[in-house]
Amino acid sequence: MDVLDLARTQFAVTGSLHFLFVVLTLGLAPLVAIMQTVWTVRGNPVHERMTRFWGQIYVINYALGIVTGLVMEFQFGLNWSGLSHYAGDVFGAPLAIETLGAFFLESTFLGLWIFGWHRLPRGLHLACIWIVTLTAYASAFWIMVANSFLQNPAGTVDRGGHLELVDFGALLTNPMLTMALPHVIGAALLTGGSVVMGASAYNLFRRTAEQEFFTKSLRLGVAVAAVGVAVTVAFGFAQFGPVGQFQPGKFDDKPLAGAGLGFMILIGELLQFVIVLFLLPVIRWLPRWRWAHPIVMLVTPLPFLAAVLGWLAREAGRQPWLIHGKLTVADAMSPGLTSGMVTASLIAFTAVLGLLAVVDYVLIGRVVRRGPATVALGAGPAPEPERAAALSL
Structure with a gap:
């Protein structure tokens, strides 16, 4: 492969791996917030x-x-400096807003939530996880604003060899955004719900002692996944309107985009049926119904696969444009990039992100297998004798 194909491959691989984390984070956040809300209102220890x-x-x-983020x-600065030079004033703005939200608001309130167990008042602690959830979805909004600008550079004009933003409202109401954002949100809810119901089915199939715990989790996961898949499929098909208007022929003669789209639709319809x-x-x-639990478990990885295929279809279908109709x-x-430089960074990035993905799923799998009895998050302080013994050591 030449240097351009290597750079594209690098971004596709690392982008896909990163999206696996993102879609689960967005999916689990509202589920956790709902669980804590029920516990706060009803006081049932199982929900805690x-x-x-x-x-x-x-x-x-x-x-x-x-x-991974x-x-x-x-990568933008390493391989795609031409994007920053031509459209950095437009493309960089939503990314900067997203970064401020993710690294300041979201991470700050997540820290308060993690370390605020048994320290903050129950209502204030609940507010922290809801703020985390809302800021996570706000971050997703700004990322999709930036991505939709690449699909359709609305509200911009070309002046002196670079793009300038002349209508911020047009950027936020981009037709390539308004249907795509609900599609991504639905996919996240589908993924989070599928992980909860799959892990719960696994423990119920093992006849774990935590029957009530995983029964409630399974039912919540199925309900959220059902909402997620309905929204995903509905807004997935709704996107064909703006895509046909602004990117006609998006999937013509593009095997990666057309294979990705076809399999994504197939998986979406299968998930909706199941x-x-x-x-x-x-x-x-x-x-x-123990016989049905393996079916539930088999569903769990499919939303991840569909999410990656959908992302590849959206991005690969825009080729050869990076900003559609404006910048190739x-x-x-x-x-100044060479094949050796890009190959080295491709191997390094893929190894690091691949390792992080493996570690992520190994750690999650360990938590699922051990069950709720060994969870460290939110554990109450040790009894006084145990604390004294710990201090003496």
Whole structure:
């Protein structure tokens, strides 16, 4: 491959790996917030344990996902300086807003939530996780604003060899954004719900002692996944309107984009059939149907696969443009790059992000297997004799 193909491959691989973390983070955040809300209102200890258990999985995924996001930011300056030169004034603005939200608001309130157990008032502690959730979705909004600008550079004009933003409102109401954002949100809810219901089915299949815990988790996961898949499929098909208007021929003669789109649609329809037409109607009896639990477990990885295929279809279908109709991928590439340089960074980035993904799923799998009894997040202070013994050591 030449240097351009290597650079494109690098971004596709690292982008796909990063998106695996993002879609689960967005999916788990509202689930954890809902669990804590129910506990705060009803006071049922099972919902507190659910909040801590699924919250620990959320924190693991969030912490490792942050590192993959830094690699993505680094790539823009490393390989695609032409994008910054031509459209940095437009493209950089939503990314900067997203970074401020993610690294200041979201991470600050997540820290308060993690370390605020048994220290903050219950209502204030609940507010922290809801702020984390809202800022996470605000970050997703700004990322999609930036991505939709690449799909359709609305509200901009070309002046002196670079793009300038002349209508901020047009940037926020971009037709390539308004249908794509709900599609991504639905995919996140589908992914989070599928992980919760898959892990719960696994423990119920093992006949764990935590029957009530995983019964409630399974039912919540199925309900959220059903909402997620319905929104995902509906807004997925709704995107064909703006895509046909602004990017006609997006999938013509582009095997990666057309294979990605076809398989994504197939997976989406399969998930809609299994979750909405099979699992949701029997949600009351599903925890007791041990024969159905392997089916639930098999569903779990499919939303991740569909998310990556959808991302590849959206990005690969825009080729050869980086900014559609304005800047080609070749013109956006940084000058002076060699095949050796890009190959070295491709191997390094893929190894680091791949390792982080493996570590993420190993840690999550360990938490799922051990169950809620060993969760460290939100654990109460040790009894006085144990604390004294610990201090003496």
